Amino acid sequence: MNQIELKALAKINLGLDVLGRRENGYHDVRMVMQSIYLYDEVKIEKTEAPGITLASNLSFLPTGEGNIAYKAAKLLMEEFHIPAGVRITLNKHIPVAAGLAGGSSNAAAVLFGMNRMFRLGLKQEELMARGVRLGADVPYCIMRGTVLAEGIGEELSVLPAMPKCTVLIAKPPVSVSTKVVYEALDAKEIAEHPDIDGIIDGLEKHSLKQVAACMGNVLEDVTIPMHPVIEQIKQEMKDAGALNAMMSGSGPTVFGLFESRAAAREAQRRIREKSLTRQVYVTSIHSVRRDQDAN
Structure with missing residues (x-):
């Protein structure tokens, strides 16, 4: 295998709660994560010349040590003493710095792809x-799939699959610093925690309406006052028929869950018409088969 092409999927947070801050600065969280069918294309090719080269369709992305996909390749090359080089090409469609884990998904694809390409034999764990x-x-x-994340986000438990639905993704043209958002959260008292258990119960009952009703993101209380456009987008989605709409991660991306694809298209039209953002995409939930190993 001299090259491999992969889809690096975006994620949304159906629920995001912060339980506290550790002495090392990391936060204990409890989140319900869901992959969606919005993705970057990641191509990995073997090269005769040693080392790593990385290119992207976005000129402002770092192409060296500052890129997490580059770091992923370097980690495996150093650990397994891989003599060949690799050329990584990122064709990005997931909005950058948007709360959708685009960079992390690129790194995951590189780890997965190099494991296969160089026959490293690493299992998913x-x-x-x-x-x-x-x-x-x-x-x-x-x-990927529907997962409960705890600890700092690394303690993962598989949940029942999210019911099928249409997802509308809208990323307003503002920048949000995850560090700034968490620092602002640390400075205030959390008045209300999201109903993570209610989301899990809804998943167990395969009830899309219950999952939507219980959605919550504790970081909205910090990010929305900084960027009121987030609330405007949420309201447009709900007015167009979303079961619920919420900010993903630390923002600024908003997603809405719809039973009807036509209603999602109408919300997309309204958001563009009101110039709230041009980055607005209709997509769907991505389910994962759990009977396949990483290699």
Whole structure:
């Protein structure tokens, strides 16, 4: 195998709760994660010349040590003393710095792809153990599907599959610093915690309406006052028929869950018409078969 092409899927948080801050600065979280069918295309090719080269369709992305996909390749090449080089090409469609784990998903795809390409024989759990050294979301991006994440996000438990539905993704043209958001959260008292158990119960009952009704993200209380456009987008989605709409991760991306694809298209039209953002995509839930190993 001299090259491999992979889809690096985005994720949304159906629920995100923060339980506290550790002395090392990391936060204990409880989240329900879900992969969606919005993805970057990741191509990995063997090269005769040693080392790593990385290219992207986005000119502002770092192409060296500052890119987490580059770090993923370097981690495996150093550990397994891989003599050949690799060329990584990222064709990105997931909005950047958007709360959708695009970078983490790219890193997960590189770990998965190089494991296959160089026949390293690592099982999924072994890839995830390496992934957490790169970032807290990377292990989830290797696992994918509907998952409860605890600890700093690296303690993962498979949940019943999310009921099928249409998902609308809208990323407003604002930048959000995850570090700033968590620092602001630390400075205030959390008045209300999301109903994570209610989401899990809804998944067990295969009830899309219960999952939607119980959705919550504790970081909205911090990010929305900084960027009121997030609330405007949420309201447009709900007015167009979303069962619920919420910010993903630390933002600024908003997603809505719809029973009707036509209603999602109408919300997409309204959001564009009101110039809230041009980055708005209709997609769907991505389910994962659990009977396949990483290698």
